[in-house]
Amino acid sequence: MRKLVLLFLLVHFSYAQESPHLDYYLPQHLTYRTDIPTPKQVIGHEVGEWHVTHDKLIEYMKALAEASDRITFQERGTTYEGRTLPLLVITAPENHNRIEEIRQQHLRLSETGADKLDTGNMPVVVYQGFSIHGNEPSGSNAAMVLAYYLAAGEGPAIDDLLRNTVILLDPAFNPDGLQRFAYWANTNKSKNLNPDNNEREYHEVWPGGRTNHYWFDMNRDWLPVQLPESRSRIASFHRWLPNILTDHHEMGTNSSFFFQPGEPSRVHPLTPEMNQQLTGEIAQFHVKALDSIGSLYFSGENYDDFYYGKGSTFPDINGSVGILFEQGSSRGHVQESENGLLTFPFTIRNQFTTAISTLEAARNMRQKLLDYQRDFYSKTRSEASGSKGKAIVFGDEKDASKAYHLAEILKQHQIKVYEPAGDFTEKGKKYKKGYSYIVPRNQKNIRIIDAMFETRTTFADSLFYDISAWTFPLAFDMDYTEVNASRGDREITDLQLPKGQVTAKSNYAYLFEWHEYYTPKALYKILKKGIRAKVGRRVFSITDTTYDYGTIMIPVHNQDISADELYTFLQDVAAAAHIKIHGVTTGSATGTDLGSGQFGTLELPEVAILTGNGISPYDAGEIWHLFDQRYDIPITKIDESYFSRVNLDRYNVFILTNTWGSLGPHIQDKLQTWVKNGGTLIGYRNAVNWLKSNDFVKVDLRTTDRVAKNITYEQERDFRGAQVTGGAIFQADTDRSHPINFGYKDHTIALFRNTNIFMEPDEQSYNNPIRYTDNPLLSGYISEENLDKLKGTVPFKVQRLGRGKVLLFTDNTNFRAFWFGTNKLLMNAVYFNKFM
Incomplete structure (x- = not known):
C-alpha cells in the first residue's frame, strides 16, 4: 500500500514539474485568433508556471487592448505604492462604438421611466474582479486566461456573448499585495517543485501578501471606502451599476471550491429575496462547469451575505448580484493537501472555469x-x-472635519447630501451650518442609507462571518436624528474640508480647542517646530469665549521664533489641519488663568510600534495609517526579529497592538525595563492579557468560560461561535475632565468592540474615565451572557510601572480606518499620558 501511495505522489509530483499549457485552461470547442498575443508571448512564461507580478499583468492587459478591438484599457488611479488600478471594458466592437450610449441606457434602469426601456435588446453588465487578497493569486492569474479567451476566442457562442454583454474586468483588486506575494512565491520556487507543507515557499514572512500597503484587508472596505483602491472600484461600480459582480478568493489548502449562495440564515434583511434566488440560479451554471472538469465544490454553507462592506455582498444592496468564489489555495506552485497534490495551475483553472460559467x-x-x-x-x-419630507441630519457642532469625512463617504456612494440653510436644534442637539449635513431619504439609494445608518440588535442567526454592526454616525461619534427635509437646504456638489484660519494676530498667546479631528496633526507640527505648547486641564473663559478641557495654549513670548514668524507659521498650521486658532490678548480668564499650573507642558511624541510575528498586521496597519496618512506623525515600526537590538531610549511612547501569539521573553524584559525608566506603553485588545500575565499590570478580568449543557457534538461549533463578539457597538459613560477624553463634547461615547476581554473597574471612581453603561448595546450582536459581563466594565485603564505608565485599551479605537469617532482616544494617550 505504501508503495502505491509513493507511486501516486511521484506521478503527480512529476506532473507538477511540467510547465502548464494554455490549452489546459481553455475550452477546446473554440478556435482562437492567432493575431492576439498569448500571455507567454508577452510576460515570458506560461500562466501558472510562475506567479504573475503586477507589472507583467498590466503589460499583458495593455497588449491585449492594443491588439483587440473587443477591449479598451482604462487607468483609474494608483495604489499607495504607485501601481496602476486598471479596468478592461470587454464587449463586441460594435458595442464599443456606442459604449457611452449603452452605459447611459443601462443606468436608466435605476431611474424614473425605466419601465419604458426594452430590456430584451439591452446588454447585461458583468463586473469580474480578482485577488482582493494579494496572496490569493489564482484569481489574477486566471484573469489573464479570461482576457485572452474573450479577446481571441472565435465562434457563434462567444460572438453572442460579446454582443449581449459588457464585461468590466478588474484583474487585480490589490496590486500591492499581489506584487508582494508574487515576489515571495517566485523567489522561493525550486526547479524541482516541492509540495512538502513545511517548505518555506508556503510560509510567507509577516505581514504576508493578503493586505494592501498599510496592511488593510481591502475586502472589508467596499462600504467605508477609505483606501485608494476601494475608491477606484466603487466609482467604477456606480458608473456602471453592473448586474453581476464576482469576487474571486482563495481559502485553506485542504478545502475544495466554494461558490455562493452561502448560509441562508445569514443574509442581511435589506437584501431582497429575489437576489438570493438569482444567486442560486447562477450557481447551477457553476455546478455544470465544475462537474465537467471533475472539480470538487460546495455551496450553501460557511460564508454569508450580511456585512455590506464585502465585495460579494456590497452589490446586493445596489440592485446587483454579488458572487463570492473561494478556491482551495496552493499558496505557491504545488502543495500537498487532503485532496491530493494541489497545483497552482489547477487553482487557476477552477477560477477561470467559474469566470466563464458566470458569463x-x-x-x-x-x-x-x-x-x-x-x-x-x-x-x-x-x-x-x-x-418624502423626511431626512437624516448628522453633525458635530465642535468638529467640522469629522462630519465632512462622513459626508464624503456618502457622496462616493452617490447619495445626495445637503447643507443646512442655517443653525438649528433638534432633540436637544445643535446642528450648525458647516458642521452638519442633511441626507434626504427620498432618493434612489435609500437602501444604502438604511444600511449605513440603521441600528440592529436582533438577528436570525448568532454566527457572523464578519462584523454585525457598522452604524456610521456612531462610528464617527456623531449626533444624528431624523428631521423634516423641507428647510430650504442646498444640495452640496462641491464638498470641501473646512478652511483653517488664525482669527487674530496676538502678542500674548494663541488657543485652539482639541475638538476638531485634525488637531493632533496641528499639535505635532507645532511641537516639531520647537514651539512650546501647553494643554489646559480645566474649562475656562476669555472675553465671553469658553474653552473646553484639552485646549492647547501657545504663548508668544520666550519662543525661539519671533511673534511675526509664529503668526505666519500658525496660519500654515491652521490651514493644513483645517482648524481655527484664536489669538488672545490677555492671560486673565474665568476658571483658570493661562499662567496657571493647570496648563501642562507638552513634549514632542516619539512613537514606536511593535510589528512582526505574533502581532496582528491589521491592527498595526490601522495605527500606521492613522499616524502616517491622517496626522502626518512619524511612527517607527520595529520588528520583533530585531527588537532586542533596538535602543528604546529615543522613544517616549510604545504601542503594543493586538497579538496573535506569544511574544518572547526578550520583548517582555526589555519593554518592562523601558517602562520602569519612564516610558509610556499603550496596549490594545489581546495585549491586555499578555501584559497581565507578564506582570506589567494588575487587572481583574471577568471570566468568559461557559459550560455546554444539552449541546451535541454537531452543535459544538455553533455553540462556541455564538459566544464570539465579532464586531458590535456599545455605549460607555465618560468623565470629560480626564485627559483620555479631551476633545469629546458628550458624556457618552460609542465604542466598537470585537473582543471578550472584560476589565473590572477600579474602586476609585476617578480611575474609571470610560465605563460601559448598564445598558450598553447600541447596535450589533453579542450573546446575552457576554452582554451581562460587559455591563459596568471599563475599556480603558492606566497603571503605573516604576516611573512609567501602562495604558490599556480592550477595544479597537482605529477599526478599519473608518472609526473616526475614537481615533482621538489613541492620540490623547500619546499626547497627554503624563497627566493621567
Whole structure:
C-alpha cells in the first residue's frame, strides 16, 4: 500500500514539474485568433508556471487592448505604492462604438421611466474582479486566461456573448499585495517543485501578501471606502451599476471550491429575496462547469451575505448580484493537501472555469437580471417616496472635519447630501451650518442609507462571518436624528474640508480647542517646530469665549521664533489641519488663568510600534495609517526579529497592538525595563492579557468560560461561535475632565468592540474615565451572557510601572480606518499620558 501511495505522489509530483499549457485552461470547442498575443508571448512564461507580478499583468492587459478591438484599457488611479488600478471594458466592437450610449441606457434602469426601456435588446453588465487578497493569486492569474479567451476566442457562442454583454474586468483588486506575494512565491520556487507543507515557499514572512500597503484587508472596505483602491472600484461600480459582480478568493489548502449562495440564515434583511434566488440560479451554471472538469465544490454553507462592506455582498444592496468564489489555495506552485497534490495551475483553472460559467449565466439570464435591477430600483423609489419630507441630519457642532469625512463617504456612494440653510436644534442637539449635513431619504439609494445608518440588535442567526454592526454616525461619534427635509437646504456638489484660519494676530498667546479631528496633526507640527505648547486641564473663559478641557495654549513670548514668524507659521498650521486658532490678548480668564499650573507642558511624541510575528498586521496597519496618512506623525515600526537590538531610549511612547501569539521573553524584559525608566506603553485588545500575565499590570478580568449543557457534538461549533463578539457597538459613560477624553463634547461615547476581554473597574471612581453603561448595546450582536459581563466594565485603564505608565485599551479605537469617532482616544494617550 505504501508503495502505491509513493507511486501516486511521484506521478503527480512529476506532473507538477511540467510547465502548464494554455490549452489546459481553455475550452477546446473554440478556435482562437492567432493575431492576439498569448500571455507567454508577452510576460515570458506560461500562466501558472510562475506567479504573475503586477507589472507583467498590466503589460499583458495593455497588449491585449492594443491588439483587440473587443477591449479598451482604462487607468483609474494608483495604489499607495504607485501601481496602476486598471479596468478592461470587454464587449463586441460594435458595442464599443456606442459604449457611452449603452452605459447611459443601462443606468436608466435605476431611474424614473425605466419601465419604458426594452430590456430584451439591452446588454447585461458583468463586473469580474480578482485577488482582493494579494496572496490569493489564482484569481489574477486566471484573469489573464479570461482576457485572452474573450479577446481571441472565435465562434457563434462567444460572438453572442460579446454582443449581449459588457464585461468590466478588474484583474487585480490589490496590486500591492499581489506584487508582494508574487515576489515571495517566485523567489522561493525550486526547479524541482516541492509540495512538502513545511517548505518555506508556503510560509510567507509577516505581514504576508493578503493586505494592501498599510496592511488593510481591502475586502472589508467596499462600504467605508477609505483606501485608494476601494475608491477606484466603487466609482467604477456606480458608473456602471453592473448586474453581476464576482469576487474571486482563495481559502485553506485542504478545502475544495466554494461558490455562493452561502448560509441562508445569514443574509442581511435589506437584501431582497429575489437576489438570493438569482444567486442560486447562477450557481447551477457553476455546478455544470465544475462537474465537467471533475472539480470538487460546495455551496450553501460557511460564508454569508450580511456585512455590506464585502465585495460579494456590497452589490446586493445596489440592485446587483454579488458572487463570492473561494478556491482551495496552493499558496505557491504545488502543495500537498487532503485532496491530493494541489497545483497552482489547477487553482487557476477552477477560477477561470467559474469566470466563464458566470458569463454563461449572465448570457442566459440576461433579461431576467436586467428586469430584476429595474424592479429593485422601482421598489426603492417607492420606499423613498414613502419617506418624502423626511431626512437624516448628522453633525458635530465642535468638529467640522469629522462630519465632512462622513459626508464624503456618502457622496462616493452617490447619495445626495445637503447643507443646512442655517443653525438649528433638534432633540436637544445643535446642528450648525458647516458642521452638519442633511441626507434626504427620498432618493434612489435609500437602501444604502438604511444600511449605513440603521441600528440592529436582533438577528436570525448568532454566527457572523464578519462584523454585525457598522452604524456610521456612531462610528464617527456623531449626533444624528431624523428631521423634516423641507428647510430650504442646498444640495452640496462641491464638498470641501473646512478652511483653517488664525482669527487674530496676538502678542500674548494663541488657543485652539482639541475638538476638531485634525488637531493632533496641528499639535505635532507645532511641537516639531520647537514651539512650546501647553494643554489646559480645566474649562475656562476669555472675553465671553469658553474653552473646553484639552485646549492647547501657545504663548508668544520666550519662543525661539519671533511673534511675526509664529503668526505666519500658525496660519500654515491652521490651514493644513483645517482648524481655527484664536489669538488672545490677555492671560486673565474665568476658571483658570493661562499662567496657571493647570496648563501642562507638552513634549514632542516619539512613537514606536511593535510589528512582526505574533502581532496582528491589521491592527498595526490601522495605527500606521492613522499616524502616517491622517496626522502626518512619524511612527517607527520595529520588528520583533530585531527588537532586542533596538535602543528604546529615543522613544517616549510604545504601542503594543493586538497579538496573535506569544511574544518572547526578550520583548517582555526589555519593554518592562523601558517602562520602569519612564516610558509610556499603550496596549490594545489581546495585549491586555499578555501584559497581565507578564506582570506589567494588575487587572481583574471577568471570566468568559461557559459550560455546554444539552449541546451535541454537531452543535459544538455553533455553540462556541455564538459566544464570539465579532464586531458590535456599545455605549460607555465618560468623565470629560480626564485627559483620555479631551476633545469629546458628550458624556457618552460609542465604542466598537470585537473582543471578550472584560476589565473590572477600579474602586476609585476617578480611575474609571470610560465605563460601559448598564445598558450598553447600541447596535450589533453579542450573546446575552457576554452582554451581562460587559455591563459596568471599563475599556480603558492606566497603571503605573516604576516611573512609567501602562495604558490599556480592550477595544479597537482605529477599526478599519473608518472609526473616526475614537481615533482621538489613541492620540490623547500619546499626547497627554503624563497627566493621567
